[in-house]
Amino acid sequence: MANREFEAWFLASAPSLSGQRGLAKDLAVPADAEQPRDCKGWLSERRVDGRPYKPTADQAALAAVFDIRLARENSPSFDKLWRDVERLLREAT
Numbered sequence: 001m002a003n004r005e006f007e008a009w010f011l012a013s014a015p016s017l018s019g020q021r022g023l024a025k026d027l028a029v030p031a032d033a034e035q036p037r038d039c040k041g042w043l044s045e046r047r048v049d050g051r052p053y054k055p056t057a058d059q060a061a062l063a064a065v066f067d068i069r070l071a072r073e074n075s076p077s078f079d080k081l082w083r084d085v086e087r088l089l090r091e092a093t
Helices: 008-012 039-045 055-065 068-074 076-092
Strands: none
Touching (some): 008 039, 008 068, 068 076
16 A cells, blocks of 8 residues: 555656656656655645646546656665565565
């Protein structure tokens, strides 16, 4: 599970989302991607198209393109999810 909210994983892989869904082209990973409250607000503030981030419209599209490697490197909760799923898959075979 995400530490605070699902979108924290987007912050952890922010450079891979540059230019996507109205986001600025120069996104950087925050110092601690899992600490900010209101990750949706963080995403809205970095949109250059004047529209707010909306999970129902944007979440699936961003999830389809975010860099999993960056998310694992910058988000302990995403890395834990990855390891747990990997373990479950190994045990199922």
